[in-house]
Amino acid sequence: MQSGPLYLIGPSGNPNFGDEFIAAAWLRYLAEVRPDADVWLDCPQPGLAQVLFDGLHPRLRVTNTLWRLVHETAEVPLEDAAETIRARVTGLGSPSYDLGLLKLREAESLHLIGGGFINETWSHHAGLVLAMRAVHSLTGARLIATGQGLMPELTSAPAEMPLFQDFAHAAARDEAGAQAYGISQELDDAFLGVTAEIARSTAEPGLYVCIQSDTADPERFGTAVELARAAVEKAASRGTNAYYVEAIPGADRVAYEQLADLIPEERFLPFVHIWAHGLPLSASQTWVTSRFHFHLLAAAAGARGLAVGMKKGYYDVKHESLASLGSGWSLALDGDNPGIPEHRGRLRDDLPDLVARKRAEAASIYPPLPGQSASAGLTAGSLTAKLLNKALTAPRRSKIRPGAF
Template sequence: MNPGIIYLVGTSGHPNFGDEFIAAAWLKYLAVARPDADVWLDSPQPGMAQVLFEGLHPRLRVTNTLWRLVHENADLPADEAAKNIRERVTGLGTPAYDLGLLKMREAESLHLIGGGYVNETWPHHAGLVVGMRAVGEMTGAKLFATGQGLMPVLSPAPGETPLFRGFTYARARDEASAAAHGLEMGLDDAFLGIEEELSRTEAAPGLYVCIQSDMADPGRLESAVELARAEIERAARQGIAAYYVEAIPGFDRAAYERLADLIPEERFVPFVHVWNHGLPLSDQQTWVTSRFHLHLLAAAAGARGIAVGMKKGYYDVKHESVTALGSGWPLALDEGSPAMPAQAGPLAAKLPALLARKRAEAETLYPAEPGVPAQPASSAAKLFNLARSGVSRRGRG
């Protein structure tokens, strides 16, 4: 086992803003704490992931070894898939996998980074955990899982239970996931990157909208668009400009096309702009969004908003985890149209403590190499104080 190899497993490369943001946050942290370590990211889309994360860590390598193995067994019953994955990882036997699997055996740790992708929506993704555990049992590598959203709960059992048996460290990001799998509560992995995102972005005051067309219950897109339309028209009557933010290319465009008569193309903020320049964030905003991480980051910046649930049992759990932290955003479900809150919730005020908690987790899992300077003190408190004093970030939209 090579003490320099860190192996991350995540659903990166779609691109999907939330998943990419989480992977980038870990890579940026490791670039400071462990700059001399070889970091391997196992991703379902390694080509796009390589482009997205270029330069974020000096020794980053990207592969799809474990994801390819999981997808190859996706249509099999859980027990049979788990057996095949375990046998392939431990027994080798084909040049299609052996070099990648041998590289996994060199890792000091394997880390399932955060997101909501190991659950009944994609039950075959439990194979990621099976494969990681097989490596850990062979080599003694530490197994980590952070910021996990595990609802709707896997049923039947994923072939090996409990799900995170043998893991050195495992945390869920919401109470339902923690209870279902007997885990301790943690925070979404996006908290590791929020401070930098707040410091690098600017936004014009206004109403910001993002409504997805993917993974929606029947008829939900239409009602969500109507809710957004009502808020845009209300903002226009008040002289407030509306913007549209794209979190997943294509899937977020469908709703924009239905709202383009109210939001001109020049106020459409594409994913590429968001990725290159930062998510437009300000405490002078309001939001209507179905995207979980836009809810999280905008509320952390002090914005008011309405969260839109698109799929019951999945997205409502995600959004409720942010409201539980104090976003102050009502959750719109079914045909409901809650009013825009008059005041921001307490999440922004709680942010320094939450960032410190997430930083402590990262430092526990990946202590800095000897001689690496300590991370700078958090500036989140300074950012919050600026917001309270009325100094807002303005500019790009």
């Protein structure tokens, strides 16, 4: 196997809290275990990604070589796009791509980091996998995919199946995706960073809300806002403050505008704030949210909540995967309104084991280099346990000052 840069591929830079959180988690992990490696992140918006991840790995470089190639071929059938992608990667000949493609040929590994972006909803993104396989055919670089959300199943270009052929490691974050593609089922990549996020953030007791307007079935948005409104009104009747948390700027503001008569602007927490200071997390919270990673992180901290499904075949699979891990949250997936449960699930109690499981997967992908002391991993594991214990037992008081943004 050749040695060279570690090349990550993900949908970063939009910004989208969940996607950015996953990329940041891998960069922090690689800074811990491979601080001397050159790390490249290939993403759609490299300019903003460079700002978001500044300082997370000492040798980080950011580009959009593969994402440009995939977006350039997005409007043609995937089978035709596949031919163009393979020819471009293996044959070169385009001045606007060649330097980036040559850098790909130096990579030790190509790693498709987690998220729900390789599926029929965005079928052209499968071109990323095809490009990775084309590089592998030239150089033998190790191919990796972790934490993939692959449903609804890709139906285009059956000649390219199995999609993850030649991958040294490929894992889906839910059972349906693992079975559909014949790959292993592991945890969402956010579990690699959940401990540190719980430890760095603080939160007042209260109700926290986030309802998206993007990637939603048309009839679901209005229903979701009404569910949130009912929960905010119930909280207010009990003297409980409600906060609104933004995962994607703009896309999450739409619902807030419809709830602004109940949630004042000073309790609107913009993406910039939560990225800089941490997502407010506490076992004394309740949540109503459609965002998958808010569900994951809040349940991991011990919060109770209601997860609202916004797109059938996509978000229901996401939220059900967390319910199966013991989040304990109610799921409103088909117009029902089950309410917020009275008791939290087991996810917080199981979190040390889940974090250890995710770190074991990461260590199998990026093992210690020859001559590197194994004690570093033990120290990191001990630190993880201490941070997790501190995060889950410390009193949570607010340091939120959203008005500063």
